[in-house]
Amino acid sequence: MAGSENAGDLSRILYVDLARRTYWVEERPELFTEHFGGAGAGIRLLSEECPQGTDPLSPKNPIVLAVGLMNGVFPLASKTVAMFKSPLTGNLGESHAGGRSSIAIRMAGYGAVVIRGKSESPVYLTIDEDGAKFRDASALWGMNSASTVGRIIREVEPGAGVRTIMRIGKAGERLIPYAYVTTETYRHFGRLGLGAVFGSKNLKAVVVSGKKSLKFKDPKAYRALYEELFNTFCKSPLMCKYHELGTPMNVLPLNMTGSLPSRNLQSNRFSGAQELSGENMAEKYLGRRTACAHCPVSCIHIAALREPYESEPYFYKTKMISYDYEPIYALGAMLDLKSPEGYLKLMDTVEELGLDAMSTGVVLAWATEAMERGIVKESDAGGLALKWGDHDTYIKAAKRIVSMENEFFQALAKGVRYASSKYGGEDFALEFGGNEMPGYHTGPVAHLGYLTGARHSHLDGAGYSIDQRMYKEGLKYTPEYAAKELFEEESWRQVLSSLVVCYFARGVYTPEAVSRCLRVLGLERSAEDLKERGRAILRQKYAFKYREGFSLRDLRIPKRICETPTPLGSITEEMIRAGLEEFERLVMG
Amino acid sequence: MVKRLSVVDVDLCVGCQSCMFACNRRFGEAGLGRSAIHIQSAGGIERGFVVRVCRACPDPPCSKVCPTGALIRREGGGVRLNYAKCIACGNCVRGCTLGAIFWDVELDKPTVCVYCGYCAGFCPYGVIRMEEVA
Structure with a gap:
């Protein structure tokens, strides 16, 4: 039952064991008073739960989802921290996401959720104040699009408006080490392969909902400080900056200074910067702006792409596809895609498959240069000729990464570090500690x-x-x-x-x-x-x-x-x- | 003059739910459990949002289904809840066509908009505002 508690008393950790299908709650107040929750609590829980040398895709690798003292209490405290051992780097895995995730976990009364073990068959979890339930996910396994999975769960589970639906796509099921977990369709635990860890546990989705109310010793002081902070945010330049154009406002300034990596960083300028700039994307494609729960900034920008059906005249569909600076860098600039439509279609494919956009873009850029230099041949790629700017081929390549249809795509599916160790081309393999490069040179x-x-x-x-x-x-x-x-x-x-x-x-x-x-x-x-x-x-x-x-x-x-x-x-x-x-x-x- | 909360343009809503948190802060509390306004997506974030809040009906169905007369009609539209009379039967929650009456688990009583307008002060995009009932 949704009750009240003191706002400073965050302490409950929900432990879920997928193998035994049980859950229990432990009180760990020190994780929040001493370590403030989130990353501080997460690294402690990970260090406790994950034995040294654990294979990231084995049942021993835990998933920790942690929130902190300010979530649900102050504005812009809107993120959840995921901790796990990364299948991509073989080391610390940490990824942050917004959406409604942190509010839902906090308002369900938990400071963190720890997921252990591996389910025998596909499962999704629903978590609320009463604990966790294990739902059969066999019917959701193998679906082509991660957004369909979201649509279905949205219909069959309660809690609209006060819940998060974290889920994986095919990439996670197929253990691609840079598979994402997505939440509220457009926000991601994108990096370092949390999706593959979900997949390795037969865990398709985690739904969390909650509606608690939190009390204060001095409610007046709380209200006054909240109002002061809220007003500061609303007047600050960040509000306007991230609301109007969102993160893609960085495309033009970074390009102008020669900091925007293009064609696998053969160039520090992107010839399609104008087309894929925040300004042009907003003017021609912006269909909706949305926000994470408890954040008035609303930086999430979603493009509306109207596409004709080729089979029938005068018949169209409109897809809503989110765009941000990093995916524009990785799937746009790195691959030299100058057409916004081409970029959006590739982005949409990557979203549906459940891949991290950044790693995918860098992997494809490496593969394109490797082919350009003759290190790999078209025949290695099953006849696919990767070429800068050719979005149709990149869409096919992204799909083949997930289907891992031959040796070459199996290598790409393991990331740039692995692919370059197998084929050569390390000099232009843009990975740092095993993670593919972000968009700033x-x-x-x-x-x-x-x-x-x-x-x-x-x-x-x-x-x-x-x-x-x-x-x-x-x-x-x-x-x-x-x-x-x-x-x-x-x-x-x-x-x-x-x-x-x-x-x-x-x-x-x-x-x-x-x-x-x-x-x-x-x-x-x-x-x-x-x-x-x-x-x-x-x-x-x-x-x-x-x-x-x-x-x-x-x-x-x-x-x-x-x-x-x-x-x-x-x-x-x-x-x-x-x-x-x-x-x-x-x-x- | 009698006022009510009006949804000016739901397409301006970004789903930040600042109004829901504001409503809960009326009690000096954080969180969502006592909020009388609710924002949810219209079937997925990509389709935009729905604002569920009392629109101060001139002839409110919630009041009609209240067996104890705890939901008193307000002159000009809307209702006022007399907590002492309320027996927490939940008829009003089911009786509201808009789904704009919620449940305060702490009090174990319904929660419905009191037309104070505090939430509107935290909507940065002008989705909701107080207006006088004509």
């Missing part, structure tokens, strides 16, 4: 950050933004400066992703503001305490990574990033290696 710090980031994501330490600041202020790269900035930024982001606040809100949720929010929740933490906590969480992630065999010294640096200049000039391997050493000193410290 802004300078050395971006790349250093892909290597040092605990998730090998551009969002870990936001190196691109450090590069951009150096560019603006005319600063020169030094390994000490770069490593320090990355370490401090990634550390602070651990606090945000523990609470769990969307990074778009980072300008408002300063250490001081977070400290005020926690006080309303009954926790006294100074800004300095918070920062120290962030460093501790990052070090704990690193402890997990090293336990599982990671080493900053063993990282491969793709030659290609040194061949194509950045706005800050050319990168050398020495620059990056020196930065890695500095970072190692900080993170081990």
Whole structure:
């Protein structure tokens, strides 16, 4: 039953065992008071649950879905953190998603859900305040489109408006190590292969719903602080920036400075930037903007694509396809697709299959260059001639990755690191710690950050933004400066992703503001305490990574990033290696 | 003058649910359990959203099906809930054609819009606003 509880009393962990079809709740208040939930709780739970050396696709790999103290309480605290061992990198797997996921988990009364074991047959979970139910998912297994799965569950399960429906597509079922989990159709736990971990457990979907109400010792103080924060967000430039054009507003500025990787980073400029710019996409295709629950920004941009049926005259369908900067980079710029329709069709295919758009784009870009250089032949690809800008062929290739129809596509299905180790072409295999490259070639710090980031994501330490600041202020790269900035930024982001606040809100949720929010929740933490906590969480992630065999010294640096200049000039391997050493000193410290 | 909450243009709604959280904060609480306004997708996010809230009917069906007279008609339209009289039978929830009466589990009583307009102050896109009943 939906009851009330004190907002600061988050402590319940729902454990689900898929093999035995049981669940239970454990009270773990310290995960929230000491570690704030989210990433802080997630890494502790993962370290407990995942034995050293676990095969990521074995039943022993747990799935942790964690929220934090600020979810459902303050605006823009709208994210859920997933922790698992990644089948793509073989190491720490962490991915964040919005939609309604965090509100649903929090309002069902849980701080985290831990999913163990493997179901004998396809299953989906429904979770509410009373616990978990195991539903037969045999009829949903093998469906062509992940959105159909969402449609069906939406009809047969209660909780419209206060639930999240996380699900996988075929890619997850077929254990592609860069398969996503999608939620509310357009938001994703995209990176590092959570979808394959779902698939390996025969877990098709997780539905969570809840409607709790949370009390405060001082309700007036809560209301006053909420109103102040809400008004600050509504007046801040981020609101307008992310609402109007969304993340694709970055296409033109990044292209102009020569930071937008195109044709597998053979170029730092994309000739289709104008067509795929946020401005053009909004003007010609934007059909709807939507928001995550409890976030007024509404950055999600959905294009309406009207397509004719070829079999019948005057007969059309309109598809609603989301677009963001990263997929435009990976499936647009990297593949040199200049037509928005072509890009949207490929995006739609990738969504339906259940693949991470970023990894898929980088994999296809590598494959195209490999074919261009004769490392692989058309015959390897079953007669498919991959060519820059040819979206129809890329759509076929994406489907063949998921069907893994021959040796070549089986290799691509394992990611760029594996494919290049098999066929050669490592120099232009754009992977960092096993994860495919994000869309910023802004300078050395971006790349250093892909290597040092605990998730090998551009969002870990936001190196691109450090590069951009150096560019603006005319600063020169030094390994000490770069490593320090990355370490401090990634550390602070651990606090945000523990609470769990969307990074778009980072300008408002300063250490001081977070400290005020926690006080309303009954926790006294100074800004300095918070920062120290962030460093501790990052070090704990690193402890997990090293336990599982990671080493900053063993990282491969793709030659290609040194061949194509950045706005800050050319990168050398020495620059990056020196930065890695500095970072190692900080993170081990 | 008697006021009610009006849905100006549902196509402006982005589904952020800030109004639902605002409604719950009337009680100084976070979350959603006591909200008298509800936003859900119209069959998937891609189809847009539905705003479920009391429209202050001039002849409210919820009041007609209340066996204890706890839902008192308000002059100009809409209802007022007399908590003391309410026996929590749930007839009003089933009786509202719009599905705009919800259940407050904490009180174990229905929850229905009180026409205060607090939620409208948190709708950044002008989907809802207070208006005078003609």
